[in-house]
Amino acid sequence: MSEVFSQxxxxxxxxxxxxxxxxxxxxxxxxxxxxxxxxxxxxxxxVASTLGVSRLVIAGEQxxxxxxxxxxxxxxxxxxxxxxxxELTVLKNETxxxxxxxxxxxxxxxxxxxxxxxxxxxxxxxxxxxxxxFKHKNRLPAIDFVHTEDxxxxxxxxxxxxxxxxxxxxxxxxxxxxxxxxxxxxxxGLTSFEKRERVTRWAMKTGHSGxxxxxxxxxxxxxxxxxxxxxxxxxxxxxx
Numbered sequence: 273m274s275e276v277f278s279q280x281x282x283x284x285x286x287x288x289x290x291x292x293x294x295x296x297x298x299x300x301x302x303x304x305x306x307x308x309x310x311x312x313x314x315x316x317x318x319v320a321s322t323l324g325v326s327r328l329v330i331a332g333e334q335x336x337x338x339x340x341x342x343x344x345x346x347x348x349x350x351x352x353x354x355x356x357x358x359e360l361t362v363l364k365n366e367t368x369x370x371x372x373x374x375x376x377x378x379x380x381x382x383x384x385x386x387x388x389x390x391x392x393x394x395x396x397x398x399x400x401x402x403x404x405x406f407k408h409k410n411r412l413p414a415i416d417f418v419h420t421e422d423x424x425x426x427x428x429x430x431x432x433x434x435x436x437x438x439x440x441x442x443x444x445x446x447x448x449x450x451x452x453x454x455x456x457x458x459x460x461g462l463t464s465f466e467k468r469e470r471v472t473r474w475a476m477k478t479g480h481s482g483x484x485x486x487x488x489x490x491x492x493x494x495x496x497x498x499x500x501x502x503x504x505x506x507x508x509x510x511x512x
Contacts, residue, residue, distance in 0.1 A: 281389050283384070283413075284329045284388075285319050285323070285325050285327070285329075285390070285391045286329050286392045288395075288398060289305075289309040289343045289347065290498045291333055291335040291499075292335045293499060294339070301338075301339075303336070303339055304346065306497075307499055308395065308498060308500065310447075311420055312394065312395065316393040317356050319391060319393055321357070321358075326359055327359050327360075328358050328361070329380070330342075330362050330363065332344035333370045333371060335369075335371075342362055344360065344362035348362070363380070365379055369495065373405055374405055377405035381406065384413040386412060388413035388414070391415075392416070392418070393420060393423070394420060397466040402417075421458055421462060424454060428454045449502060450502050450504065452502075452504050456503075457500065468506070
């Protein structure tokens with residue numbers, strides 16, 4: 273990761289986010305960023321600031337048909353990029369809802385040229401799936417991957433950022449609405465997603481450029497909701 277941070281020509285930092293969650297508050301359905309998405313967004317903001325890059329780009333997944341906002345829009349409403357000195361571009365395709373990795377890769381490949389250099393911030397279990405999708409594109413920017421968990425590790429260990437131990441735990445739990453510390457998230461939540469990811473990797477490899485996952489999503493008419501709950505246990509379901 274230090275090699276990535278030393279680059280000077282990065283055009284944009286790209287957080288790879290997950291679906292939003294739809295919650296009911298006083299009888300009204302609203303969207304909130306999933307914990308996995310918010311952590312990746314925070315990590316990407318940190319990477320961008322460290323690199324001196326002002327632009328974030330999110331391939332915005334529209335999780336729910338009755339909400340126009342994508343995950344990128346929901347994150348920007350929750351924590352405006354401009355308040356961190358960053359410019360956020362949310363990519364949205366009017367012909368589909370970017371409900372899976374192949375669609376998101378398509379949108380990102382169209383956004384950048386082969387002369388561009390970008391840093392993609394994602395969870396470690398997600399990188400291989402993304403790499404498989406990108407390698408089938410004709411025009412591809414230079415891509416460096418940074419793992420969300422590596423950045424959160426740095427922030428968790430950095431006393432100047434998070435304060436003393438008690439303050440650090442309180443700020444982390446409050447930020448992500450968790451009842452457990454980061455080490456539980458990493459050991460319990462991420463390990464479970466890593467095991468489940470094997471099936472998706474097989475579908476990406478079998479479908480090459482991602483046609484198989486696109487077909488499955490189109491047939492279902494819905495996406496998949498991925499997150500962890502307040503105890504860092506995996507939560508999976510369908511969006512609509």
